[in-house]
Amino acid sequence: MDIILLLTHSRDFFTIDNVEAHINKLGYKTLRINTDQYPTQINLDFEIKQHNSPQKTISIGGEEINVKRIKAVWLRRIWSPEMPEDIDPAYSKYCSNEASNNLLNFLHTLNNIFWLDHxxxxxxxxxxxxxxxxxxxxxxAMPNTLISNNPDKILKFYHQNKGNIITKMQTVLSVSMDGSGQSFRTSKVNAEDLENLSSVQYCPMIFQTEIxxxxxxxxxxxxxxxxxxxxxxxxxxxxxxxxxxxxxxxxxxxxxxxxxxxxxxxxxxxxxxxxxxxxxxxxxxxxxxxxxxxxxxxxxxxxxxxxxPISHAIAKTIVKQIKINEKDTINNASKRQFQH
Amino acid sequence: MKKPFFANFLENQVNEDEIQQVKGGLTPESATKLPDLDQTMKYPSDNDEGLQTMKYPSDNDEGNINLM
Structure with a gap:
């Protein structure tokens, strides 16, 4: 039976469950990978023997799946590995980086199938x-925007917008183990804030017209x-x-x-x-x-x-694309046969 | 020590959060441990909208084995 791979994390619920249920109803098996559980609870194997195509398998909970069965991927989230606490800290971070890197590399090789989204x-x-x-x-249409670490440009932008600007950042400030990130809240820039504007040199920010x-x-x-x-x-x-x-x-x-x-x-x-x-x-x-x-x-x-019905739309899109890809494969095969 | 421009805003945000918590009868968290600022209406995990949970800057900078 064909499989649709669902990439998420171990603490995900509701959305993942709904999408999974809809895909199953549409007649496809799902394989949920909690990416934070690789490498500790999931095995990925990539094996090449000379002159043969690579053998790629994913093993979870005692079941080994040949990736050839995977016909599409739903990319929801990719989390960093959760490493056991009893691993020597001198090595733990390196294991985590190597595993993250290998997971991404392995996934990148699944390039002949449909991804929502790649x-x-x-x-x-x-x-x-x-x-x-x-x-x-x-x-x-979007608000006038300046992304800069240049105090002069920011001051000019402030005046052009008659002092009605907000500021925000592009990244979260930190990520904790439960996946929550400490965010910088969108803030209004007031005249008194500008006294310290020279310090923007050390860290760029997004500035926008306040709407x-x-x-x-x-x-x-x-x-x-x-x-x-x-x-x-x-x-x-x-x-x-x-x-x-x-x-x-x-x-x-x-x-x-x-x-x-x-x-x-x-x-x-x-x-x-x-x-x-x-x-x-x-x-x-x-x-x-x-x-x-x-x-x-x-x-x-x-x-x-x-x-x-968003989860249903996601499931429908994935299944529709699998069918389109299958049709294309059959058409291409018959074209090749015809050419011979 | 110098602070980047965003630090001023961030410190105000933390203070506002502490005031809110006091109003709500909760014990304010210490200033050293920043409270979770991004309480939102999203569901289920609104603090985590990035594709990958990677620390910034790159995790790779921290990955060297150092046995010394």
Whole structure:
């Protein structure tokens, strides 16, 4: 039986369970790899003998699977290995790095099958500068942005925007063992903050025009389909520029204007992703401003709170692509036969 | 010691969190251990939206075996 590989981590739940259930209903077996459990509980073997194709196997819980059976991959998360505490610390970090590296290398060899989405494109799209550059090409509106460590340019940007700018960072500050990261919250830049502006030289930051929000949208794109949830100003605290700092929020179904869906579809095609989660703001005057796309962004709350069938769309997309690939393989084989 | 520009904002964020915790009747965490700032509405694991949990900068810098 054909297998769909699900890449996630041991503490994942709900979204992974729902996608898995839908794939099984569609007639495919799933193989869940909790990436943090490699190398301690999972074995990956890659063996080459001269003049033979490589033999690649994955072993989990006593079952050995030939990767030839894997027809598609759902890339949800890749976590660093969780190493046992009783390994000599002098070696533990090195084992972890080597294992992470080998896992990625092994996965990269699964390149003749469908990925939602491929590692390479997912990594590329995590680059905020790249995604803004691409979104801008397709006319997607976004706040004026300056990413810089140059105090003079930042001061100029501050004045150009009449002092209404926010700042944020591109990376989390730290990652703890439970996978949570300590984040820098989006903050408003006030006049008194500028006294220390010269210290921005040591660490670049993102600066953006501050945007007033009527609603903040989380938009999940799955292979041409849009699933949107929004939080409106009833629950949104405009005093805080970071939606994440608002503790109690309630989601409503959101809907984007057609022109924006078309722009996003072209943008997604250009960055070669069939899945992505976007943060988009609607201003009080009804304009939509793109903030960012996260190629592995979270969507469980939308499915849970709003019954949006996102896990089903993910499963459908994967199965549809497997069938397209199978058809292509048969067509190519018959073409070759014909040529002989 | 010099601090980068973002440190000022970060320190304010920590202070706000401590005030919130006091309001809520919780014991504020010590300043040395920064509280988990990113409490959000997402589900299930909103703090973890990156593809890979890797520390920044590259983990590779820390991977040398040092037996000395």
């Amino acid at each position: 590692l390479e494109y997912t990594n590329r799209a995590e680059n905020k500068l790249y995604q803004m550059e691409q979104a801008n090409k397709f006319g997607i 007033l929000k009527k609603a903040e949208y989380r938009v999940v794109y799955v292979d041409g389909e849009f699933f949107s949830g929004k939080i409106t100003t009833d629950t949104l605290d405009n005093a805080s520029p970071d939606i994440k700092s608002n503790q109690s929020v309630s989601w409503e179904i959101g809907s984007l204007p057609q022109y924006l869906c078309e722009q996003i579809s072209r943008f997604m095609e250009s960055i070669e992703l069939r899945f992505g989660v976007m943060d988009i703001v609607e201003t009080p005057s009804g304009e939509f401003q793109f903030l960012e796309i996260n190629p592995v962004g979270e969507w469980g709350m939308l499915e849970k709170e709003l019954d949006l």
